[in-house]
Amino acid sequence: MALAPLDSTLRDLVDSHSQSLVVDTAYPHVTLTYAQSLDAKIAAAPGKRTLISGPTTKTMTHYIRFKHDAILIGINTVLIDNPSLSCKFSNNVSHFITPIIIDPNFKFSQCKHSKQFISNYKNKINSKPIFIVSDETKIDSTDEFIIFKLPTVNVNDHKQFNWNLLLKSLKSKFEISSIMIEGGATIINELLTTENSSTKNPIVDTLIVTIGPVFLGEHGVGVNPNNQLSIPNTTVWTDNKDIVLFSRFGK
Ligand SMILES: NC(=O)c1ccc[n+]([C@@H]2O[C@H](COP(=O)([O-])OP(=O)(O)OC[C@H]3O[C@@H](n4cnc5c(N)ncnc54)[C@H](O)[C@@H]3O)[C@@H](O)[C@H]2O)c1
Ligand SMILES: Nc1nc(=O)c(N)c(NC[C@H](O)[C@H](O)[C@H](O)COP(=O)(O)O)[nH]1
Numbered sequence: 001m002a003l004a005p006l007d008s009t010l011r012d013l014v015d016s017h018s019q020s021l022v023v024d025t026a027y028p029h030v031t032l033t034y035a036q037s038l039d040a041k042i043a044a045a046p047g048k049r050t051l052i053s054g055p056t057t058k059t060m061t062h063y064i065r066f067k068h069d070a071i072l073i074g075i076n077t078v079l080i081d082n083p084s085l086s087c088k089f090s091n092n093v094s095h096f097i098t099p100i101i102i103d104p105n106f107k108f109s110q111c112k113h114s115k116q117f118i119s120n121y122k123n124k125i126n127s128k129p130i131f132i133v134s135d136e137t138k139i140d141s142t143d144e145f146i147i148f149k150l151p152t153v154n155v156n157d158h159k160q161f162n163w164n165l166l167l168k169s170l171k172s173k174f175e176i177s178s179i180m181i182e183g184g185a186t187i188i189n190e191l192l193t194t195e196n197s198s199t200k201n202p203i204v205d206t207l208i209v210t211i212g213p214v215f216l217g218e219h220g221v222g223v224n225p226n227n228q229l230s231i232p233n234t235t236v237w238t239d240n241k242d243i244v245l246f247s248r249f250g251k
Contacts, residue, residue: 004055006063010237010244014060017206017246018067018178022078027164029170029178030250032191033064033208034223035242041220042185049081052212057242061182062089063206065097068180070130070170075103077184078111079224085117086125098127098176098236102166102187104134104152104159118144130174132166134159148173163190164197185221192225205250207231211243 035053036042044050051060065071065087077083078101085099098115102107103218108131120126121144135149136159150166152159166211169177170209181191181204194203233248 003059003062004222006059006089007056007237007239008125010056010060010099011050011063013176013235013237013244013246014063014067014208017208017248018064020178020205026168026171027203028069029198029206030167030191030204031064031068031178031180031206031208032204032249033061033180033210034183034187035061035210035212035221037214037216038187039215039217039220040223041216042183042188042223043080043221045219046221047080050216051215052214053210054239054241055213056239057210057244059089060210060244062087064180065089066091066095068178070098070100070174070176070179072100072102072179072181072187074187075101076105076186077182078103078117079113080184082116084120084125085105085129086120089119090176096125096127098174099107099129100176100179101129101131102161103131104137104161106131106133106137106139106147113250121145130170133162163194163203167203176245184208185223188223189225192223192229194229204247207243207245207247207249211245212249213241 025122048197066089087097130146132148132153141147196203231247235246237244
């Protein structure tokens, strides 16, 4: 289905929040963006794809994709939502975004749905997807995707990547200068409280949160970072349905 027209104020806000203030850095520009309910849930229940935001902010999401080299999500979101991870916004030119999936144990091998983003690569809609897997995983790149191996540490029996190493590696190995991170909950919670190890600023440069006019209740999947967190430099947009909060988070 065609996207709704892009609201011009939203376009200006995305433009002013998508540029790196510091260009010469070892890190890509990181935009963290997601849609949440009024009770800070991003899905109605684990495993349930849930529409929270409306058509105007959906167009904004695709415009944000248009402004970034890559889109990163966690493997659970891939398995639950079967996302297209493509950019449907075009300004006479198409934008080939690179899907990046965080999948230390390569759970993607258990994927039972149609793998939309792989078909999109084969149909020349996306760039070739990159899976980030643990360096202990025995899987190699194929003609459908790139396997990129990184070391992990064990935290509560989970293999954990270091976000600083991961983001710097994406820039140095794949020339990714800007990355949009869409979730899910685990990744959002981690990134909200991760520092850039050189500057000690938040590792996220820009935060864009869409709030839909709905409560999703106690079974919902929540955004709840470990620590208390104040959001600096905020600007708010609304169309009297959704509310979008923009922040130059990392500065
Ligand atoms: N509303 C929104 O904007 C939005 C956006 C994306 C996803 N979602 C929802 O989020 C839910 C999924 O969230 P979730 O938390 O279960 O899954 P997730 O998509 O965040 O994936 C979590 C998995 O990613 C891997 N991972 C994450 N951080 C890692 C790290 N530092 N090192 C190594 N591996 C790491 C692990 O395998 C982990 O189990 C789904 O219901 C989806 O619909 C909502
Ligand atoms: N903006 C937004 N509003 C929502 O109500 C919602 N549930 C998501 N969720 C983001 C999640 O990552 C989805 O899986 C992808 O947004 C799927 O979108 P695509 O198929 O890639 O176009 N995002």
